[in-house]
Amino acid sequence: MTCYRNGVKCMLLLFFMGLAALNTYSYWKDSLNVMTENTSMQPKVTVEQSSIIPFQCPYESWNQIHPDIVPNENLHLEWIQSNISRRDNILESQIRLLSSFVYLDHISITTNSQRSYGQKVYCRYYNCLREEISNSSYQSIFFPMNIIRCPRRIGVKYMSISFDSEEIPQEPIPLVYRVFEAPIHEVSVCVGPIYGSESKWLEVAEFIEHYKLIGVRYFYFTVFNMNEYSRKIFDEYLRTGEIELTVIQSEYKTIDWQFHLLQINECHQRSKHHSKWVINVDIDERLVILDDKINSVGSLLSGYNDTVAEVGFAIRRIQKTEKLPEKYESDEQIISKMEFLKYNVSSPVSWGAYKTIYRPEKIAAMYYHWAYQRYPGTVAEYVKSEIALFRHYRTTKKNILGSGWLTDPNYKNFSIVPEETKFAEKLKENVLKKIKYVYDQRVLYCEEIAEIPYEEYKEFGHDIFNCTFRKETGSNKSVD
Template identity: 90%
Template sequence: MTCYRNGVKYLILLCFMGLAVLNTYSYWRDSRNRNTDGTSMQPDVIVEQRPSSTPFQCPFESWNQVHSDTVTNENLHLEWIQNNISRRDNILESQIRLLSSFVYPDHISITTNSQRSYGQKVYCRYYNCLREEISNSSYQSIFFPMNVIRCPRRIGVKYMSISFDSEEIPQEPIPLVYRVFEAPIHEVSVCVGPIYGSESKWLEIAEFIEHYNLIGVRYFYFTVFNMNEYSRKIIDEYLRTGEIELTVIQSEYKTIDWQFHLLQINECHQRSKHHSKWVINVDIDERLVILDDKIKSVGSLLSGYNNTVAEVGFAIRRIQKTEKLPEKYESDEQIISEMEFLKYNVSSPVTWGAYKTIYRPEKIAAMYYHWAYQRYPDTVAEYVTSEVALLRHYRSTEKNILGSGWLTDPNYKNFSVVPEETEFAEKLKENVLKKIKYVYDQRVLYCEEIAEIPYEEYKEFGHDIFNCTFRNETVAHLVNRKCLEFHVDRTTRRQVSIQSLRSLLMGRRMRDSTSFIEGNTKDLSVESSAVVIVPRTTVAPGDTNKVSVIPFRPLHFTAPPKNGPPGVSPPPAPGGQCGVAPDFTPCVSNEIASKSLLECCKRKNLPAGCQQLCRYDITQAEIRAAMDRGECGIFNVAPFLECASQGKDSSECCRHRGIVQKTGPQCEQFCRPTQGLSALGVQHIVCGNAVGDMLHCHHSGVRV
């Protein structure tokens, strides 16, 4: 009995526990429904979420994780500043603009265009890849030499700037140029003196680079103050091939000349540090010549010097340069005759009066025009005898320029002819000519080169947009010993009838002596009803005027037969033979032949604008006008001529009428259209100039 009562108690307890669980589940379910379905009744809940993309973080490359607090040799620089070593102030009111900045293994250098800041205190300002200044990174430094600031390294720096007060807003930062090399990547390079002045330098630049290439130099540092566009093309070519590095100095001054030369000297010194082992410091008119046959390159010449040698000096021989350089390329013969090393050989004796040096950039503290102002301690200078190597200086004899009057200097008396070594000169001539022709031997774009698809796509904007020239354009005619000129709107092709020029020409005929059409010297009278079409507007290079002036240039057309207007053939003379050489007189009248031609055009479903042209007496002017209006296109030419030829080959007639000579070989296929036509393009537009001859030939073959 006791066991029974205990069992009932357990059952009742289990029931209560089940009810409690059900109640709890119902409450949870209702609460969940209220939270999901009744959100309009609940306050907004803001949940912080991580952004989908994190802010950009500048990368810290391995080379860019160096921090230093001082600049190497800083105390030594201060000592030299106190003694005015290398001080040379100039242009005292110039702006101080940033030129370049370089990062080396142990410091950073910034160059400016200032020639008046020697010894002045300045703050280095550091920026990351986003051009944001790195906090608490500025460093007070000093100008030494003239336009150079040295700064310690900072981690993550990509741009640099300067200010003259720690609170001053700095100049716009400039990027660092990488120079953190374990060893120099070039054995010997050239710091080329600044390019400036009005004289064209394109030939001199090519000759300079190709000369040094032949003696083993593979890299050049150029600095441009100003240069004309034509000369800049050769610089761009050597930039393309990776042989040069270019610095362009911008200034507030309209003219930058020799007075700014030291800016280039110092900037190139910093640019070449840790980048080139040796640097040749010369101007564009100075060429190092190796005279010892056993020495094949400048690298082997310098290889014998130990690590204490900071610079090596070379004597000079001045060569009289009596003329200016050519303005532009004209021909191979002109280039060869103007190459300085071939043209000028009247030479002075060897002198050390203004010698130049090849130096080790890291071992030099400050440079002068020709040699080092100050070398670092424990270094020496060496000098090469003139029997081994020297500099040929092609010095202008022009008066009233820097250094003029040098011919009266006693150091440069007793001139003699000293040419360049023959084998070397021949190689140099070949290399210079090849480079010049690659850059400057240019030609016009011929319309025949333009593919059919782009021409058809863009021709609606007018033929002039293609800036091309047809190979078979006629020669300009002289009228009264000068060109008859008229204005042509750039967007409109005007058709000018020769007959409309009657009053201007005063009834004069264009004789064989003053008028010809590519070998056809037939008498073209003013009374002719042929039509002249101006195919394109002639615009001078660089001229963007909407209206231009072009000479009167009649296109190819055949002088009309004496017994009828162009395109209209008379019936055969009684007893004459039709359809054969030399006259190829039509055998069928124009009216009957044209009717047959129109029926064929309709069968081929030619557009209505083309069907109006389906007659044998059609004129060139009518065809061109229909094409210009878009009524009949170049793609309708093939079926039109197939109809006109009636399936016959009129090549013999076309040869007699000189169609190839007048228009080009690409037009000969229109004389035998049933044999198939090649893809048509702009090269075939000129064929329209001989359409009268072609129709005459096809008419002569018509048989009904």
């Protein structure tokens, strides 16, 4: 009996000793695993497959319609068959995408083409990731010269085109938002294209400040090329949010008036549903209101109902005999070069090349000065020249388009017709203020540099400052 009890005790002792050994081994193994994980160059990461969700493009409330038609498409086809507004300017021009706009009921794409009128083309649609939206392409047509209209698609953010549904399309371009229930600008200006070697900076400032004084608050500019000095004034008006700037990249080394319709058509689409009225002018043309009872162009147009698609104005040509200044030198120089002060030799009033202000959504196709085709149910009106007209500062140089205008019988019997005195004085003040803000620059004086950056420059081995000491001449003075 004693021997049996001793055997049981021995078995229990062995059991507990084994259990203790097992616990010790488990603890040692866990500790080793922890040490391995802490010292590994590739830490263990556990990722549940269900948590990997690809980025999804947002679908804004305005971007969720998918119509099957383009407004007025059948009407456009009828006009195409009759060659309404057809204009083939450059027969071998490339077809480059320029801009695209999304409106409440369709999308417009503008291109550089000047030879595609009536040509079939496919609209191609892309989401926010620039991925083509499946089963979305649509066969459309060029009308007018360089414009394609497309139906909207859900979630589209970029557009492109191709001439076959299987063709690799051009690189897509972003949609510009124009889904407005009502225009956000009352009157804006579509400004003729900027190109050529002549500096435009002073003319741009005069133009914008003139129209601001008669109530215009927004401008659409188009640039083919300009020098760096002139670009500074555009950058200033971009900063203040008063202009949109479209830059057209062309395959041609030189640009001339043949490319003007690209700007007119692009600006027509750009301003549509964005501005109620658009003044269609070149940069050397200024609307002047002669009726003292009318204080703005908005009030001038306010009396026209919704059937009026465009309003015509007579012109008065004014001889511009010199080129614009290359750079700002002084206040006196700028005042002496301001066109509205310098040039007043004026022709009689003429309707021969009248200009218009138009309602963009009521026009199907624009021409250089007026609408080529209005939509049905609309009319044109004309303003008496005693109420308002355009002053056209037309160059007298003989090596440009239309240089023979001085021999035209419509422009004889010149007289001196200056701007209204108070208006001219205010315009001079505003132009000079803007020009000085942008171009009246001075050197950096070394004394202006605070002590800490001055010492840091020396410490890090910069022995030249781009500055001038007030008591010395020259620049890039040594800091020794």
